[in-house]
Amino acid sequence: MLGKNISAVEVTHISQHGFWLLLDNKELFLPFMEFPWFKHAPLSAVFNIERPQSHHLYWPDLDVDLTIESIENPQHFPLVASE
Numbered sequence: 001m002l003g004k005n006i007s008a009v010e011v012t013h014i015s016q017h018g019f020w021l022l023l024d025n026k027e028l029f030l031p032f033m034e035f036p037w038f039k040h041a042p043l044s045a046v047f048n049i050e051r052p053q054s055h056h057l058y059w060p061d062l063d064v065d066l067t068i069e070s071i072e073n074p075q076h077f078p079l080v081a082s083e
Contacts, residue, residue, distance in 0.1 A: 009049050009057060019046060021057075023068070034074045037064045 013020045018031035019038065032039040038046055038059075045061035052058055055068050070077040 009051050011047050011049070014043070014046065021049075021071075023057075028068075028071050030071060035066075035071075037062055 010022045011019055012022045012027065018029055018033075018035070021028045021030065030038065041062055045059060048059060048061050050058045050060060057066050057068065057071075058064070
């Protein structure tokens with residue numbers, strides 16, 4: 001029995017301020033100010049994204065787990081993080 005088909009996620013652009021993901025035909029921006037784990041990460045680690053569930057993204061090289069909701073609405077998920 002096959003599992004649920006989950007669409008791919010793709011990094012489409014990286015700038016000095018953050019990066020954009022293409023996910024389910026929409027583009028999401030992850031600013032480094034709110035997602036500091038990615039600021040000094042190697043490009044290969046940022047591009048290595050898994051989508052284990054429809055609402056969940058995982059960067060195995062960085063051991064970073066994020067829900068789609070936390071990317072879309074970071075103000076609802078106040079984080080204290082350091083680089």
